[in-house]
Amino acid sequence: MDTKTSAGKTRNVKTPMSAYALRLPASMKAEAEKIAREDGTSLNQFVASAVAEKVAAIRTLSYFAPFRARANLDEFDRIMQRRTGAPPRPGDEMPEE
Secondary structure, three states: OEEEOOOOOEEEOOOOOOOOOOOOOHHHHHHHHHHHHHHOOOHHHHHHHHHHHHHHHHHHHHHHHHHHHHOOHHHHHHHHHOOOOOOOOOOOOOOOO
16 A cells, blocks of 8 residues: 655555454445445445444543543533633634524
């Protein structure tokens, strides 16, 4: 696989790959193939991207779990409810419905 560097040069990047036989319901496979085709990618690329997104989401939850455990929600609510009397800065206004 060739990728371009910021200098405009190309270099060969090899990532170790492994194969995995995946069993999917026919309807799910058909939908995944349709989305991949619409996106201009292969089913393999679509599945690899989907797995990468799921792994990233789970890792993100794991990363933030210790912060959540230390959170003081009563203090958060108190801070969020305080009134400073100052108008919002430009761009920070609440959207009008």
